[in-house]
Amino acid sequence: MPKTAVITGITGQDGSYLAELLLSKGYEVHGLMRRSSSFNTERIDHIYQDPHTPDRKLLLHHVDLSDGVALVNLLRDVQPDEVYNLGAQSHVRVSFDAPLYTGDVTGLGAVRLLEAIRASGVQTRLYQASSSEMFGATPPPQNEATPFHPRSPYGCAKVMAYWSTVNYREAYGLFGVNGILFNHESPRRGETFVTRKITRAVARIQAGLQEHLYLGNLDAVRDWGYAPEYVEAMWRMLQRDEPDDYVVATGVAATVRDFLQAAFEAVGLDWERSVRFDPKYERPSEVDALIGDASKAKSLLDWSAKVQFDELARIMVESDIRQLEDELSGHRVRVDR
Template structure:
């Protein structure tokens, strides 16, 4: 089996490459500049030399088509795009374009190839917006509240449309927050972990955060890539929520992170209005029962194991 991972340099792309290699796949991975990219995640996992790296611009149809013809994949995993919710408010056009044009080009290329290539698309829980404390299901309507969420909602609708209109095997994993040591520093969980470690080592700095009352469902990224693969092994394509089903506040995450290091978070954390987004979700809650029932998948690690794993 051959797999093409579009966006292999990110957290999920790196863990997915590792997972597929262990399954015996020949793995191809793309980056806009394969020669100049560092591929820290692949190096961290010790697999950089095992992945065939290709340069590809997801927003350039010809570039996408060439990469598919070179790799001749059985499965394509689309994980590319501007992945920060916060940054999407500063770069809305780039964010929306990176997801919608990217997946559209992949779907069009697969349709043209006409040989049954399976497509996985990375959706996001952010597309649901605020569900007023109710656990989101696959049938919950999208109400995006950020340019990032809007982009993910639009790209998910594109996948659903192509699946229905052209009978493609195309599915979306609607992933809730999932973390690992490969999370970039701009993500709040990595910021918390790294700042707490520096403070534990003697730094006098404060951890500066925005809202602490927001709640999220945090899982362990290496587990989530298995769910992506399982979706592609089903007889029929469908969309699935991937989450732990447990929601905790950011304050709880901070508290537990400092507690692991024997510190009281209240002595080391300050809030800043500058870090509060124009719109934000108060509570993100998931019902992952469909994935358990149809894929046989459920999260094993909760917030405590996630924090310890990141540490």
């Protein structure tokens, strides 16, 4: 009998790749999405509407992480083998402008889901999407034993979700794991996140549709990996005999400037001619360096990252160039000067 999984945040970058992975393994996948006045399913349309894969079962539900009763009812109806909580307000800079909303969705939302699992009595395994932003000001390299020192409302909310998962594991015997994922990107990354903002700008600058790219701190050090590889690690965590917490990272440090250079070099351009500083993109409190030590994941999950930041930048630039070419062939595209 095929396994059943529930994914919160299925319309996001990670949710879409995870849905593909689970469907390829024969799962029946139930995706949760917030009700809104506009559709936001473009990342999963290709699998949801694919006529060539009728045996792949993907079902979508309008259930919000703010609605604990709806979560209980859905879990009782679906009886999932696995639950992946990827739903969140996940933009760090935005969390400073919307701290209460971020805390409610990213922090309390995880608690509501944990309590819904407990209250429904469903025997399932939970993956909680934790974040390297929880480490914040703690110096790298960061591993599972590194103390947390978050530097944003988003990081604080993720710490709450992390410890709540540990608490439900210890108090109620819930099979709950935390995947502490460092920055991971792809062509499906939202356009307001710095890596996608860069690669999309490269495509537009090369095409003569944009002159400048405005960014904040170029010296921030991050550990950038490839999202399709990282969802594989999520799945592997839930296949273990015992629940535990894992750092998922490449271990390779790169500044925003390094990523910029790799992205512009992918099309033979000099980034310094196009990039301008804008203080509005700086955070009130900055995280200087996040570099993960994924030794535990390599040892226990047999997982390690293959794609490094320079190849990642090239993959994303080439995808944005193809997407722009498709837009240009279909209709007029705005020129940014």
